[in-house]
Amino acid sequence: MESRRVRRYLPSLAARARGRQRTSPTRSVSEAWLPPKARGPMASESVAPVESPFPLSTLRHSVSHLMASAVEALFPGAKFGNGPAIEHGFYYDIELPEPLEERDLERLENEMRRLAKKAGAMVRSEYTREEARARLAQRNQTFKLDTLARIPPGEKITFYAHGGWEDLCEGPHIDRFDQPFAFKLQRVAGAYWMGDEANPMLQRIYGTAFWTKEDLARHLAWLEEVERRDHRHLGTELDLFSHHQEAGSGFIFWHPKLGAVRREMEKFWWDLHQTRGYMPVYTPHVSRETLFAVSGHLENYADMMYAAMKIDEMPYRVKPMNCPGHILIYKNRGRSYRELPLRWAELGTVYRYERSGVLHGMLRVRGFTQDDSHIFCTPEQLPREIAGVLELVRTLLTAFGFQFTAYLATRPAKAIGDEEIWTRAIAALREGAVQAGIALELDEGGGAFYGPKIDFKMKDALGREWQTSTVQCDFNLPERFDLTFTDKDGTKKRPIMVHRAIYGSLERFAGVLIEHYGGRFPFWLAPTQVVLIPIRESHADYCRELANALSSDGLRVACMDDSGHMNKKIKEATQDKVPFLLIAGDREVAERHVTVRQREREQQENLPFEQFRERARALQATRSLTL
RNA sequence: GCUGCUGUAGCUCAGCGGUAGAGCACUUCCUUGGUAAGGAAGAGGUCAUGGGUUCAAUCCCCAUCAGCAGCUCCA
Numbered sequence: 001m002e003s004r005r006v007r008r009y010l011p012s013l014a015a016r017a018r019g020r021q022r023t024s025p026t027r028s029v030s031e032a033w034l035p036p037k038a039r040g041p042m043a044s045e046s047v048a049p050v051e052s053p054f055p056l057s058t059l060r061h062s063v064s065h066l067m068a069s070a071v072e073a074l075f076p077g078a079k080f081g082n083g084p085a086i087e088h089g090f091y092y093d094i095e096l097p098e099p100l101e102e103r104d105l106e107r108l109e110n111e112m113r114r115l116a117k118k119a120g121a122m123v124r125s126e127y128t129r130e131e132a133r134a135r136l137a138q139r140n141q142t143f144k145l146d147t148l149a150r151i152p153p154g155e156k157i158t159f160y161a162h163g164g165w166e167d168l169c170e171g172p173h174i175d176r177f178d179q180p181f182a183f184k185l186q187r188v189a190g191a192y193w194m195g196d197e198a199n200p201m202l203q204r205i206y207g208t209a210f211w212t213k214e215d216l217a218r219h220l221a222w223l224e225e226v227e228r229r230d231h232r233h234l235g236t237e238l239d240l241f242s243h244h245q246e247a248g249s250g251f252i253f254w255h256p257k258l259g260a261v262r263r264e265m266e267k268f269w270w271d272l273h274q275t276r277g278y279m280p281v282y283t284p285h286v287s288r289e290t291l292f293a294v295s296g297h298l299e300n301y302a303d304m305m306y307a308a309m310k311i312d313e314m315p316y317r318v319k320p321m322n323c324p325g326h327i328l329i330y331k332n333r334g335r336s337y338r339e340l341p342l343r344w345a346e347l348g349t350v351y352r353y354e355r356s357g358v359l360h361g362m363l364r365v366r367g368f369t370q371d372d373s374h375i376f377c378t379p380e381q382l383p384r385e386i387a388g389v390l391e392l393v394r395t396l397l398t399a400f401g402f403q404f405t406a407y408l409a410t411r412p413a414k415a416i417g418d419e420e421i422w423t424r425a426i427a428a429l430r431e432g433a434v435q436a437g438i439a440l441e442l443d444e445g446g447g448a449f450y451g452p453k454i455d456f457k458m459k460d461a462l463g464r465e466w467q468t469s470t471v472q473c474d475f476n477l478p479e480r481f482d483l484t485f486t487d488k489d490g491t492k493k494r495p496i497m498v499h500r501a502i503y504g505s506l507e508r509f510a511g512v513l514i515e516h517y518g519g520r521f522p523f524w525l526a527p528t529q530v531v532l533i534p535i536r537e538s539h540a541d542y543c544r545e546l547a548n549a550l551s552s553d554g555l556r557v558a559c560m561d562d563s564g565h566m567n568k569k570i571k572e573a574t575q576d577k578v579p580f581l582l583i584a585g586d587r588e589v590a591e592r593h594v595t596v597r598q599r600e601r602e603q604q605e606n607l608p609f610e611q612f613r614e615r616a617r618a619l620q621a622t623r624s625l626t627l
Numbered sequence: 628g629c630u631g632c633u634g635u636a637g638c639u640c641a642g643c644g645g646u647a648g649a650g651c652a653c654u655u656c657c658u659u660g661g662u663a664a665g666g667a668a669g670a671g672g673u674c675a676u677g678g679g680u681u682c683a684a685u686c687c688c689c690a691u692c693a694g695c696a697g698c699u700c701c702a
Contacts, residue, residue: 100631101631101632186696187697188630188631188632188696188697189630189696190629190630190631190696190697191630191698191699192629192698192699196699197628197629197698197700201629201630201698203630204630204697206696236638243693243694244693245675245692245693245694249692249693300702301702303700304701304702354700354701355628355699355700356693357628357629357698357700358628358701364701448702450702533662535659535660535662536659536661563658564658564660565658565659565660565664565665566659566661567661567662567663567664567665568664569663571662571663572663572664573663581662583661585661595661604662
């Protein structure tokens, strides 16, 4: 694997790998509830690659060199950092006296094309450390000298050159530039040298390359589709949510249309829980600070918590998590083994400080509602409880049309609780997965310090992966709060606590749903499910009658009975992505029919209203993903 | 938080050192139309906020707030 070999030369790759774990199963309990950024395979990469002796990543790595040489040609004095291939392309980190602008990218592309034509072969040369140092020092390449110094003794030191421009690099590279390939420079952003905040910030130029124009075009089309589905754009376009300067960043205002979606999410969520023996609990948003001292949040999590407020001279805090509240309910009286397991669930809104630069639409926010639940059980009950949670996760994610993968995260280096309890808990997680029939991938050492967990990554309609659901064993909080239950033999024993969230955060899940569906919500979630459009004013009564009937079935219906032209109403409802438009004129009124325009279907159909009504009821009742 | 970019009508965006424009949306009137924009008129802006430079600032400078692309971070 190239990337593995390159890593020694390019330590920023390690940082990249770390960054990627943000969305990977190594996230800790709180992280699981924080919105990661989606990353996903390019649609174009699923297409069979053109026959080539070199993998795509090698081409991209080489094109990053080509770009660097173009930068040096246009901006003499540039100092080069690292320039690896990455998942969807490549980048190069470069220090320049002036910030680059987007229009510079076009100049660079032209220069790259010019250089590629005359560059010919890429030539590999091996040097001694001293020679290499001299070559880099002569060009005053201080970052490269830094990189050179990090190459372990005994390793070969190689340079790759094309068209007279050379770069310290382990390779491998393509053989020549005078062969067909297609590339595009995409954007400029800042990036710390070696990924360390303490280091100077370089300018990172991102680009991508493919062997053919067609592949590149496909990739760019995919990016456009991602752009089209961006929940922030759709949120404005479809009047779903907003945030406000007056309210501060990272806080979401759900508009009525997204409110309707959320109500459906909540209803569905609660239906699933009620039938699985969960009980609802509600806990306050603000508590005395001492509660979070006991829980350890103050000690370990203070950076993420909002400052204390004084009430009656005592410090209070807004909650960053729901668990301490649920624990207080548990501790409110003595507990018997007879009542375990206790399964308590709350849609609990929490507030966490996130650095301003990480906020992102609904996906990373400062106030959000977790679909939080805590299960208090005996060690013996653990496998059964885990199985129950996993089944619930599968049921819920599948209902929205997500595929998912589950990862078992085991004991990290820094952990509390003795070996034995970890071993038993991990065995319980495995056992639960077997019972639920869910395959586990292993994330060795990826558990939280307080217990092992299973994280889920779900894949959306564009193939991007998101982490939402998580199931975590906790040995820490039961200790800290001295939770007990009285067992059969009359002795006090320590329960195990399981934290779990399935949506994770309603904000983030809703944001992902918007992108997953591209704003075309399935019938049961659609903010407006049916729109009625009378052809003439004289048909409005009929339409209102039908609207009332559908409305009494519990559906969200709008009757566009104001004056105005039918065509325009059709256009508006279509743009709102309403699943069904029912149009009625003389013919329909006479026969008690409707003409149905179904979203994204050319063919419209004329059918008895009652028949449509049955169909709508069925779609709603089954939470069907298709119309 | 850091680097860069951005902030003009509800939305998308023009524009300019001499206090502003378009399209859509909105309001009113006309239009009764068989499947994606009927017509006309009107209203709507402290040009993000606060300082500064200038005879004069929406425009130039600084700060703040907010957004965007990344980086870093996310027990």
